[in-house]
Amino acid sequence: MSVTALIGTIKGSWLLRADDARQVWRLEGPAFKGWKVTAATREEDGSYLLATASDVYGPALQRTRDFKEFEQLESSPAWPEESGRKLKQIWRLRAHGGSIFAGVDEAGLFRSADGGATWESICGLNEHETREAWQPGFGGLCLHEILVDPTNQDRMWIGISAVGVFRTDDGGVTWNSKNDGVPVILEDQDHQGIGYCVHGLVQDPDDPNKIYRQDHVGMFVTDDGGDSWVRQEDGLPSTFGFPIVMDPHTRHLFCLPLESDEFRIPVDGRFDIYRSTDAARTWAPSSTGLPRSDTYAGVLRQAMAVDGCNPCGIYVGTTAGTIYVSNDVGESWATIPCHLPRILCVEALMED
Template sequence: MSDAVLLIGTRKGVVVARSGGARSSWQMNPLQLVMSSVYGVGIDQRGATPRLFAGATSEHWGPSLFHSDDLGASWQEPDQAPVAFPEATGASLARVWQIQPGPPNQPGVVYAGVEPHALFRSEDGGVTFDLVEGLYNHPHRPEWQPGNGGACLHTVVPHPTDPKRLLVALSAGGVYRTTDGGANWEAANSGIQSYWMPEDQRFPVFGQCVHKVSCHPSRPERLFAQNHFGVYRSENYGDSWTAVESGLPSTFGFPVLVHPHLPDTVYLFPLQADSERMPPGKHCRIYRSRDLGESWEPLANGLPQTNYHSAVLRDGLCTDGGEPAGIYFGTRNGEVYGSFDEGDSWQLLLDHLPDVLSVRAAVVA
């Protein structure tokens, strides 16, 4: 019988929770990697045994990437730093923001997006990584700026069938893509606005503060992006983007998620910004579109609707890919909610956690 697994990165460590196939009750392991901020977590299900990843930053020991092959019962850190800049770059790792396993046709490939802006690639299942120098040496790099969270490469979107194609997003640099395995990269931001720029400069080639990008593997050319003000869709792998914001109470937010079985269905968690960074109206609501972002509806059943001040960060919204799909989100006040009916209703699964920074989920044997 299959179990569901939640991997939760928090301000004070990583938590693993498990539930039976019904996903009605959850058992949480003790907090591990204690007193480390875990901004990036990942679950690799391509092998015989799932491998969990946690990008942890300790105020004392610094940043590193840990993995677990026993569903979080224990965590390993290689003797040599798994993610490290070559000495010649003069750069040092500040934080691992994203751990993204490659597609099934690249069984050993794992990507790590880090701060300062850089992409690393592993070919041994995430034990050792090499810098993707084509992106690191991009001529735009000197002009990339840090977002409010840092100079982070926070999104990696592997192409499901073409191993030479890959898309990334970084704050604040925008969306970039490669079609030759990472040797060369081009900006892919046409139509995405930088609202803070002078009016005649609001659509630059690069420099946008894209917060997250998501797609469905059956439609890799169709992308959705949550921007620092602006929600966008591309139908051509980033050649151009169109705003899809009708019905949203705010166009600011961090996460965006495409339903794993319904490629036209998308989820967001809007925030009032820039000054507040709280949900509009102080209501905890996920917003769902069933028509590619052309219209949006609030989902509030089971969620707190008064005096709610918390937020969901860019990697705090995820799915387990199950049948029916579980949709989960973690909040900055230590709650994790789940829905098993496409968002029509929600349940509080875990609470009293530290500040939730990242969440991933999977159904495992």
């Protein structure tokens, strides 16, 4: 078994490869030189799907089995011209239940049931009764999170900035806002249940109703599938941050607090990854080997990932193009000797 971390940047993608011991790493690339690489997923047949974007040619999907030869799909998610919407970027890809789901900017959810040959708009969400009041966050009006219930294919959660979390219980026909307990940041008197800025979501693999939420205004957890949220921030130096990930074996959680909305840099210049070992009730730094001072690069919402090894590996890419890795559930960290372009996404992929 080997581990490959796909690093998507504003100027192409790189691969970080190692065996499952993850002691010695090699960097390969770039692919798609000059293009943004914004998302990736492993498909159920073992192939890989990458999302690319160009300021000139727009977004596209690329398929590969070996990261050496790529095939651009003829079809990709698209808004009809009469909608007046523009599809700027694919933010999230998720393969599940024989389908591929894509979350995009301008915010929407699309599904392909034929391996990407055709795509359908999930109209229950994309034409939601609150749609006219959806507002973008600083990073755009983007659907960047897709969670699925492994026990019920009809149940799914999505996160949109700056709209909030929605859940479907009927396979995408209807969607309900699931933000109770989280402070609203863009209040709309005519449309309740929106105006929330979710930054990151992660789901307990054994309990799909237990979801952790890094929000614009804090860290929250739900035990009832999003029907209610409770703030859980004890030990965090700041309530603001973007990614949140979970070790699938220990259920330990990891995040990177940033100073504030106005100053999106590590608190006091210390690049501190925080870990919770008790379901987000308390947090503490887990940063041995990380920079202790004068570090002001942040981490974007999709630029932290975990692998499936035991002990778990964690991968963090920064806006300055630095990569940090841990092969022991955050007990210690190493810096990969490279200086990449601004890192947009990191995906950890297990290979036979």
